[in-house]
Amino acid sequence: xxxxxxxxxxxxxxxxxxxxxxxxxxxxxxxxxxxxxxxxxxxxxxxxxxxxxxxxxxxxxxxxxxxxxxxxxxxxxxxxxxxxxxxxxxxxxxxxxxxxxxxxxxxxxxxxxxxxxxxxxxxxxxxxxxxxxxxxxxxxxxxxxxxxxxxxxxxxxxxxxxxxxxxxxxxxxxxxxxxxxxxxxxxxxxxxxxxxxxxxxxxxxxxxxxxxxxxxxxxxxxxxxxxxxxxxxx
Numbered sequence: 001x002x003x004x005x006x007x008x009x010x011x012x013x014x015x016x017x018x019x020x021x022x023x024x025x026x027x028x029x030x031x032x033x034x035x036x037x038x039x040x041x042x043x044x045x046x047x048x049x050x051x052x053x054x055x056x057x058x059x060x061x062x063x064x065x066x067x068x069x070x071x072x073x074x075x076x077x078x079x080x081x082x083x084x085x086x087x088x089x090x091x092x093x094x095x096x097x098x099x100x101x102x103x104x105x106x107x108x109x110x111x112x113x114x115x116x117x118x119x120x121x122x123x124x125x126x127x128x129x130x131x132x133x134x135x136x137x138x139x140x141x142x143x144x145x146x147x148x149x150x151x152x153x154x155x156x157x158x159x160x161x162x163x164x165x166x167x168x169x170x171x172x173x174x175x176x177x178x179x180x181x182x183x184x185x186x187x188x189x190x191x192x193x194x195x196x197x198x199x200x201x202x203x204x205x206x207x208x209x210x211x212x213x214x215x216x217x218x219x220x221x222x223x224x225x226x227x228x229x230x231x232x233x234x
Contacts, residue, residue, distance in 0.1 A: 013048055017056035020046060025065055025076055035073040036066070064088065079175075086179045095190075098183045103228040105177050106161060110208060110224035112168035114217040121167035125209050128160040132205065147193065154188045160205065164224075167212065 021042075024030045037045065042053045057074055060066040064085065067077045078087055090098075113121070135156040139149050158181060165177045208227065211219035 013052045014055045014059070017042075017046055017048060017052055018059055021056060021060055022065065022080075025060075026079055028079070030076050032076050032079060035075050038073065078179075083175075083179050086176075090180060090183045093183070095187050098180060098187055099228065101180055102184060103225070105165060105173060105180075106228055107221055107224045109165040109168040109170075109173055109177070110212065110220040111217045112170060112173075113164055113212045114215055114220040116169040117167040117212050121163075121169075122209075122213060125160065125163045125167060125212070128156070128163040129205060129209055132156040132160050150189055150192055154185050154192055157188060158185055164208065164212070 021036070024036075030036050036042075039050060039053055039057075043050055046053065057066055057068065061068050061074075063081050064083075064087065065076065065078050065081065067075045069075060117125075132153075135149070135153040139153060142149050162174075162177065162181070166174050168174070205227065208220060208223040211223050
């Protein structure tokens with residue numbers, strides 16, 4: 001797990017170790033919720049002392065990027081200081097707040113995707129939509145009271161919208177959307193469990209993809225808006 005780390009040679013050791021660890025986190029080499037290498041592994045990989053590693057880890061934990069779990073290890077909590085701040089803010093928000101941010105991101109992403117999406121983006125969206133439809137069909141076969149399908153359906157639905165935001169070609173917009181992913185999944189889970197929830201909802205899904213394929217920003221905005229508004233009313 002320490003691959004990608006090299007010894008520290010000069011300058012402020014703590015600052016340089018912080019930069020090295022932040023680079024591993026920000027690049028995704030150490031994904032969110034993953035346990036980072038142990039202290040001895042970091043000491044060996046970076047060629048610094050235990051005190052330097054501990055101080056760097058402490059600083060990143062204070063910034064919200066890492067979480068030290070005594071007796072278990074140190075885990076990645078966020079990809080950046082901004083991510084850490086957003087996660088703390090999200091904990092104090094309501095579902096309505098999440099929906100409002102979701103609307104702002106998804107609608108703008110739809111407009112941009114209609115202008116910028118390339119064949120690879122469109123293929124990724126189509127694959128995600130097919131997976132979503134497959135998950136929805138499993139719901140129909142589930143026995144009454146069986147909710148084992150929920151996680152798969154929610155993940156499939158979220159994956160489609162994430163692929164659509166990625167198609168907008170704005171990495172910052174995608175980062176912001178990924179940071180509300182956990183809160184958004186919580187909202188989707190609660191709504192998916194309602195008996196009147198339309199898990200096959202066409203608006204904002206196949207119709208949105210059609211608009212993006214056609215390169216029609218106005219239609220894409222309309223479909224994305226309809227999807228968010230409809231899900232908010234469920």
